[in-house]
Amino acid sequence: GIQVEQSPPDLILQEGANSTLRCNFSDSVNNLQWFHQNPWGQLINLFYIPSGTKQNGRLSATTVATERYSLLYISSSQTTDSGVYFCAVAGNMLTFGGGTRLMVKP
């Protein structure tokens, strides 16, 4: 099956810093989503981005489907950005990466 790898696995930032999270996948996909898992476990939708670039406030994402990777940018990070970020690919059977655990320090 398709393999999804996220990097880095852990990231510690000072408030106000910028960061880039990466998601590599092993095969062509028709669906790619980025999620933020909150402390209670719920997956919050950030982006649905099978290709191209999207922006939502301080967050933006780019997927280069032909090169099989996606990037999530977080600018001017805040402590509330802390948590685990997942990318997931494919159709109704989403395959998740291992996640990036982000900690933003005040």
Next chain:
Amino acid sequence: KAGVTQTPRYLIKTRGQQVTLSCSPISGHRSVSWYQQTPGQGLQFLFEYFSETQRNKGNFPGRFSGRQFSNSRSEMNVSTLELGDSALYLCASSRGDSYEQYFGPGTRLTVT
């Protein structure tokens, strides 16, 4: 529009028992998928239902089963519970193939 809802939110069961979890999708969504999240295995796909039919199934033993009703609500059942079944069970709904999936808050199951 209301989001995906899951009940119960927390559950404690004993080894050997069985459990049923419920998921109500977003109105108009016909696809419901179930996922298991554990610290060791991460997020893994269990199965997906569309119009009351199981369309996809992950690599889980037959103790894990599910069904979908005509109103798109779905249930999953785990029989003969094992300690390793302790996990967060997440349900997601979507309009169908290649559409964005939306997740519920999850059911945290503890097996003692």
